Amino acid sequence: MRSDNDSWEITESVGATALGVAAARAAETRSPTPLIRDPFAQVFLDAVGDGVWSWHSAPQLPPELVEAEPELPLQMQAMVDYMACRTAFFDQFFLDATGAGIRQAVILAAGLDARSWRLPWPDGTTVYELDQSRVLEFKASTLAEHGAQPGCDRVAVAVDLRHDWPAALRQAGFDPSAPSAWSAEGLMPYLPAAAQDLLFERVQGLTVAGSRVAVEALGRNFLDPGAREKRRARMDRVRALLAEVDPRREVPRTDELWYFEEREDVGDWFGRHGWRVTVTPSDELMAGYGRRPAREVEDRVPGNLFVAAERAAG
Numbered sequence: 001m002r003s004d005n006d007s008w009e010i011t012e013s014v015g016a017t018a019l020g021v022a023a024a025r026a027a028e029t030r031s032p033t034p035l036i037r038d039p040f041a042q043v044f045l046d047a048v049g050d051g052v053w054s055w056h057s058a059p060q061l062p063p064e065l066v067e068a069e070p071e072l073p074l075q076m077q078a079m080v081d082y083m084a085c086r087t088a089f090f091d092q093f094f095l096d097a098t099g100a101g102i103r104q105a106v107i108l109a110a111g112l113d114a115r116s117w118r119l120p121w122p123d124g125t126t127v128y129e130l131d132q133s134r135v136l137e138f139k140a141s142t143l144a145e146h147g148a149q150p151g152c153d154r155v156a157v158a159v160d161l162r163h164d165w166p167a168a169l170r171q172a173g174f175d176p177s178a179p180s181a182w183s184a185e186g187l188m189p190y191l192p193a194a195a196q197d198l199l200f201e202r203v204q205g206l207t208v209a210g211s212r213v214a215v216e217a218l219g220r221n222f223l224d225p226g227a228r229e230k231r232r233a234r235m236d237r238v239r240a241l242l243a244e245v246d247p248r249r250e251v252p253r254t255d256e257l258w259y260f261e262e263r264e265d266v267g268d269w270f271g272r273h274g275w276r277v278t279v280t281p282s283d284e285l286m287a288g289y290g291r292r293p294a295r296e297v298e299d300r301v302p303g304n305l306f307v308a309a310e311r312a313a314g
């Protein structure tokens with residue numbers, strides 16, 4: 001359950017969702033033909049051991065469970081594919097932005113995103129990573145112990161994105177008069193609708209023409225009560241069966257951390273505020289990367305929208 005000022009360790013509540021994404025990226029990285037490679041994802045998982053996040057790596061399931069829910073392995077693989085495509089989309093976004101000369105990147109809700117260590121940043125690039133303090137501390141200390149060095153000037157900015165974070169970003173060295181590139185990946189459902197609007201207003205106040213933004217926005221089906229009920233019932237069945245046959249395993253209740261609230265369409269918001277917008281629905285993104293989900297489970301993959309925008313002059 002959420003509250004206005006809740007905070008978390010990496011292994012609990014919203015923090016554990018960052019480990020879930022790392023588990024999916026680790027699974028993709030060790031697959032035979034990975035779309036993305038994130039060698040640091042497994043480093044984070046090794047530091048914390050098994051937990052509810054391990055579910056997102058699409059582990060082998062007990063035969064009793066597969067017999068009762070034959071589409072579950074396909075569904076879990078489709079989610080690993082979704083996370084791989086999402087990672088590739090944001091990787092490409094930052095590669096394009098720095099290729100166009102932008103030297104300030106801001107990763108909102110950075111979680112265990114290891115782009116500061118993974119991507120080939122041009123000299124002189126600063127990457128600001130925003131997230132809650134204990135998430136950023138876990139990430140930095142785990143990678144330091146591993147001996148990894150970021151390939152950019154990485155600046156951790158410990159904030160709550162529901163609060164007034166622009167002052168902290170400026171204090172950390174961010175220059176609002178120079179172009180910047182911003183990402184919001186895996187963040188929107190964890191923010192109340194009002195906090196989403198405020199987030200974009202703050203981005204607007206910190207950007208100049210030529211700046212870019214990429215957002216994983218919620219699709220129209222996010223609020224559909226029928227789809228939500230179906231998903232909840234399916235996962236309750238899986239949870240009950242697993243409790244009998246493999247009680248050590250946990251099934252996440254991620255949707256309990258989400259805010260099911262009406263929101264303005266993200267592409268419309270940026271369009272209204274003077275940005276040139278392109279929107280790629282998740283099914284198109286996945287098809288483009290050759291990772292179309294199996295037909296039986298295509299309605300179980302998030303119908304999110306991948307929004308990219310560039311702020312126009314004037």
Ligand SMILES: C[S@@+](CC[C@H](N)C(=O)[O-])C[C@H]1O[C@@H](n2cnc3c(N)ncnc32)[C@H](O)[C@@H]1O
Nearest residue numbers: 017018021109110111131132160161162185186
């Ligand atoms: C699903 S994870 C995604 C992490 C990362 N963007 C990725 O895709 O790997 C969600 C992240 O959002 C962060 N987050 C959610 N709400 C936040 C808030 N109000 N302030 C700061 N961070 C927040 C969590 O701490 C967590 O790291």
